[in-house]
Structures are given as structure tokens and as C-alpha cells.
Amino acid sequence: MSIKYLNKDLFPSWRVATVTKFEKVLIISKKTELEFYEDKFGANVDAFMQRNNIDVASLEENHTYHYDSLNNIKSLFKQNGIKPGIIRKQSIGRRDFDEQWDLVVSVGGDGTFMDVARYIMDDTLLFGIKSSPRSIGGHYNTNFSNAEEHIKRLLTGDYFVEKRARVEGIIENGHVIKDLAVNEIAIGDKYMTGYSKLEVYLNDEKFPNGSSGLIASTYCGKTGWYDKVPLLERDPAVIKKAQDCLAEIGMGDRIINHPAAEFNPREENVVRYKTMMGGDNGQNYGYDYGIIRPGDEIKVVSKILMDGWAAFDGDKPTKPRPRCYDLFFGSVVSIRASDKPLHVVAFDE
Numbered sequence: 001m002s003i004k005y006l007n008k009d010l011f012p013s014w015r016v017a018t019v020t021k022f023e024k025v026l027i028i029s030k031k032t033e034l035e036f037y038e039d040k041f042g043a044n045v046d047a048f049m050q051r052n053n054i055d056v057a058s059l060e061e062n063h064t065y066h067y068d069s070l071n072n073i074k075s076l077f078k079q080n081g082i083k084p085g086i087i088r089k090q091s092i093g094r095r096d097f098d099e100q101w102d103l104v105v106s107v108g109g110d111g112t113f114m115d116v117a118r119y120i121m122d123d124t125l126l127f128g129i130k131s132s133p134r135s136i137g138g139h140y141n142t143n144f145s146n147a148e149e150h151i152k153r154l155l156t157g158d159y160f161v162e163k164r165a166r167v168e169g170i171i172e173n174g175h176v177i178k179d180l181a182v183n184e185i186a187i188g189d190k191y192m193t194g195y196s197k198l199e200v201y202l203n204d205e206k207f208p209n210g211s212s213g214l215i216a217s218t219y220c221g222k223t224g225w226y227d228k229v230p231l232l233e234r235d236p237a238v239i240k241k242a243q244d245c246l247a248e249i250g251m252g253d254r255i256i257n258h259p260a261a262e263f264n265p266r267e268e269n270v271v272r273y274k275t276m277m278g279g280d281n282g283q284n285y286g287y288d289y290g291i292i293r294p295g296d297e298i299k300v301v302s303k304i305l306m307d308g309w310a311a312f313d314g315d316k317p318t319k320p321r322p323r324c325y326d327l328f329f330g331s332v333v334s335i336r337a338s339d340k341p342l343h344v345v346a347f348d349e
Contacts, residue, residue, distance in 0.1 A: 021102075022082060022102045022103050022154075022155065023082070023102055024085075024099070024100065024101050024102045024103075025077055025082050025084040025085070025101065025102060025103045025104075025105060026084060026085045026086075026087065026096070026101045026103070026104045026105065027070075027073065027074065027077075027084045027085065027086045027087070027105045027107060028086075028087050028088075028089050028092055028104065028105065028106055028107065028108075028112065028116050029066075029070050029086065029087075029088055029089065029107045029108065029112075029131075030066070030089050030107065030108025030109065030111070030112040030131070030135075031088065031089060031090055032059075032062065032063040032066050032067075032132075033059050033062065033063075033134070034056075034059040034060060034062075034063040035063070037049065037054075037059070058134070062132040062133065062134040062135075065131065065132035065133065065134075065144060066107075066108070066131040066132045066135075068144075069107065069129065069131040069132065069144045069147060070107050070131060072147065072148065073105065073107060073129060073147060073151065074086065076147075076148060076151045076152070077151070080155050084105070089108065089112050089115055089116070090320050092115070092116070092119065093119075093321070094119055096119070097119045097120065097121070097124075100124070101124055102124075102125070103124070103125050103127055103345075104116060104120060104124055104125070104126050104127070105127045105128075105129060106126060106127070106128045106129065107129050107131045108130075108131055108135060109130060109131075109132075109135030109136045109137055109140075110135075110136045110137060110138055110139050110140075111136075113126075113128045113137075113139040113140065113182070114139070114181075114182050114183065114313040117166075117180075117182045117342050118179065118180055118181075118182075118312070118313075118323065120342065120343075121180075121340060122340075123343050124343065125161065125343050125344075125345050126342060126343065126344050126345065127142070127154065127344075127345040128140040128141075128142065128344070128345075129142045129143065129144070129147050129150075130142065130143040130144065131143075131144055132144060138223065138224070139182070139220065139344075141346050141347060142345075142347070150347055153347060154345060158347070159345055159346065159347050160345075160346045160347065160348055161343050161344065161345060161346065162343075162344045162346045163341040163342070163343060163344075164182065164218070164220050164268075164341055164342045164344055165218045165219060165220070165268060165269050165270070165271065165337060165338070165341055166180045166181060166182055166218060166337075166338040166340060166341060166342055167180070167181045167184065167185055167216050167217070167218050167271045167292075167335060167336075167337060167338060168180055168181075168335070168336050168337070168338040168340075169181065169185045169216075169310060169312065169333055169334070169335050170333070170334040171310055171325045171327075171331070171332075171333055172331060172332040172333075172334075173325060173326055173327055173328055173331040173332075174328070174331075177325055179312050179323055179325075180312075180338055180340065181218070181221070181312040181313045182218065182220060182221065182313055182342060183217065183218060183220060183221030183224050183225070183313045183314065184215055184216060184217040184218065184221040184224065184225055184226060184312075184313065184314070185215070185216045185310060185311070185312055185333070185335055186213060186214075186215045186225065186276075186310070186311045186314075187213050187214045187215075187300050187302075187308075187309075187310045187327070187333055188211075188212055188213020188214065188276065188304075188308070188309075189212070189213065189304060189307050189308060189309075190307050190308070190309045190311075190317075190324070191307060192212070194212070194304075194307060195210065195211075195212070196209075196210070196211060196212060196213045196214075196302075196304050196308065197209070197210050197303035197304060198210075198211075198213070198214060198300050198301065198302060198303060198304070199300070199301040199303060200214065200298060200299070200300050200301075201298065201299040201300075201301075202290065202292075202296065202297075202298050203296055203297065209275055211275045211276055212276040213275075213276045214273060214274070214275055214276065214300060215229055215273065215274060215276055216271055216272070216273040216292060216298065216335045217271065217272055217273070218271055219263055219267055219268045219269075219270070220268075221313075222262075222263045222272070224314070225314065226263075226272065226274075227262070229274065229276050260289070261274050261289035261290075267291075269294065269337070270291050270292065270293055270294075270337060271291070271292040271335070271336075271337045272289070272290070272291055272292070273289065273290060273291075273292060273298060273335070274289035274290075275289065292335065292336060292337055293337065294337050294339070295336075296336065296337070297334055297335065297336045298334070298335040298336070299332060299333070299334050299335075300332070300333045300334075300335070301330065301331075301332050302327040302328065302329060302330065302331040302332070302333075303329060304327060304328075304329065305329055308326070308327035308328065308329075308331065309324050309325060309326055309327050310324070310325045310327055310333050311323065311324045311325075312324075
């Protein structure tokens with residue numbers, strides 16, 4: 001079967017591939033919200049739900065939705081002679097991807113999709129299926145209602161492949177850690193009320209930064225955190241003070257919330273960055289935004305005395321194998337547009 005690639009002009013390495021048959025398929029399933037509460041609170045789960053007025057009927061309904069979807073997906077592959085491997089999302093690790101899979105299927109919501117994507121380092125196809133009405137599924141074009149149709153189309157070759165840009169981060173904090181994000185990398189204080197002092201270098205051009213941190217986002221991630229982050233306070237008095245400080249250090253032409261800080265159409269292959277909301281505190285720190293094009297690199301040197309971190313794809317430290325990395329004073333984060341796009345199954349409706 002011939003795979004048709006979308007956005008072929010965005011990546012110089014695009015190619016048309018031929019796959020004769022999907023023989024090795026891995027399905028990765030999320031833990032439902034109901035299962036999360038039951039695992040966390042055990043025998044006390046009923047009391048917890050009652051105390052917090054949690055809609056148990058809704059949780060049970062979506063739990064059923066998810067497992068009905070999952071069982072249907074497994075059945076459809078088996079009917080076509082494919083016996084897929086199945087792993088719970090909380091159990092996956094890099095060794096599960098040492099084997100060459102023809103197709104990886106993410107069943108859940110955006111969290112499951114991004115957790116799975118971090119382990120795909122080559123051109124293995126990722127097929128996301130949103131499994132319940134309660135799941136957030138911005139990364140999905142297949143859901144519980146059209147999964148059967150799309151799986152049949154997939155197995156007959158009637159699909160596209162989207163190459164989605166990713167942002168790469170290399171953390172140097174006493175160790176060297178490399179990770180990929182589908183949405184964004186956020187650098188700053190791990191507590192929202194914290195203040196982050198950073199030195200930021202774009203292709204060796206330095207600017208000091210004092211704010212709530214810095215975020216670097218792909219086009220896919222722009223409708224998540226990136227679009228919600230203002231460059232500065234909206235209070236006119238605070239903005240005026242910040243602009244005066246910027247002028248003192250030769251950055252007076254910077255305009256607060258300038259449209260140039262936002263993504264434009266046809267920027268699917270670039271990574272944008274901007275400073276998160278912050279105050280000047282009289283230190284004359286600058287604010288910045290811009291594009292990290294293929295071949296560019298941003299280097300961020302932490303001047304945070306404590307509680308600094310870099311978080312990938314909105315991850316949390318309480319999750320299994322969290323993607324939140326401690327930044328100490330002097331730690332370095334190098335950010336670039338990855339040359340390893342994610343290959344996502346899509347359908348021409």
C-alpha cells in the first residue's frame with residue numbers, strides 16, 4: 001500500500017514509503033479516571049468521592065466507553081489476522097520500543113498520546129484513538145465513534161501520514177538528559193508563584209531574562225499553553241515600567257504582546273519561544289520572543305537558586321517516569337527544532 005504524506009514541503013527529508021502489511025502492532029491504553037481514583041485511594045475511594053462531590057456515574061460511564069473502545073479496537077485488528085501487543089500506559093518504557101513495530105496505537109486522550117510519542121525515535125507510525133467523550137483529544141483525528149471506520153481504512157491503505165514537528169531539549173544538570181516534546185518545553189520555577197532568573201542565548205546572542213520562565217512550543221502545541229501565556233502584565237502602569245526598563249537596555253522597540261510572538265499559518269515546521277508573564281523587580285531584565293528555525297538553537301542557563309525545572313509536554317512529577325527535570329544554578333537547557341518529526345496516521349475526510 002502507498003502511504004501519502006501531508007506537509008511534505010515542511011521537511012526536506014519527506015518521502016513516500018510503501019508498507020505491504022501491518023504485522024507488528026502495539027496498543028497502549030490509558031488508565032481511566034475511575035481506575036486512577038481506585039488505585040490512589042483504595043478502600044477509601046467511596047468516601048473520597050462522596051466528600052468531593054465527584055460524579056461517580058459519569059466516571060463509570062467513561063470507564064465503560066474506554067474499555068468498549070479498547071476491546072473493539074483489539075477485535076478489529078484480530079479479525080484482520082493481527083494479534084496486537086497491549087501495554088498499559090503507566091507500564092511503558094524505552095525497552096518496549098526496542099522492537100521494530102509497524103504501528104503503535106495510542107488509546108486514550110492527549111496525555112496518553114504525548115506519553116507514547118516520547119518513546120518513538122524513528123518513523124514508526126503513531127495512530128491515536130480518543131477513547132471516551134471525557135478525554136481531551138486535540139492530537140487525535142480518530143475517536144470512539146469513527147474508530148471502526150478508520151481502522152478499516154488504515155488496513156486497506158486509505159490514510160495519510162502527517163509529519164508533526166517536535167521540540168528537542170538537552171538538559172545538563174549534573175547529568176545529560178535528552179527528551180522530545182510534541183507540544184512544549186517550559187523552563188522556570190516549579191511553583192507558579194516563583195520568579196525565574198535566566199540567561200538566554202539564541203545562536204550565541206545573549207539576553208538576560210527575569211520572569212515566570214520561558215516556553216518553547218511547536219505549532220501543534222500552540223493552542224495549549226503557548227497561546228495562553230502573555231508576555232507581560234496587562235496593567236498599563238506595569239507595562240510602562242517594563243517598557244522603560246527595556247529601553248534602558250536597548251530593547252525599547254519591543255512591543256508588549258506583539259503579534260510577531262504568535263504562530264502564523266504555514267509555520268508547522270518551526271518552534272516558537274516567548275517569555276512567560278513576569279515582573280521587572282527593578283533589575284532591568286529583558287523580555288523576548290521569536291522563532292527557533294531548523295538549525296537554530298536556544299541555550300538557557302539557569303540562574304535560579306532553588307526549585308528550577310524544565311517540564312516537557314506539561315508533565316507532572318507525580319507521574320511514572322516524570323518528564324520534569326531539576327535545574328540548579330548554572331544548569332543548561334539547549335532547545336532546538338528536532339530533526340525527528342512524529343509520523344502520525346491521519347485520514348482525508
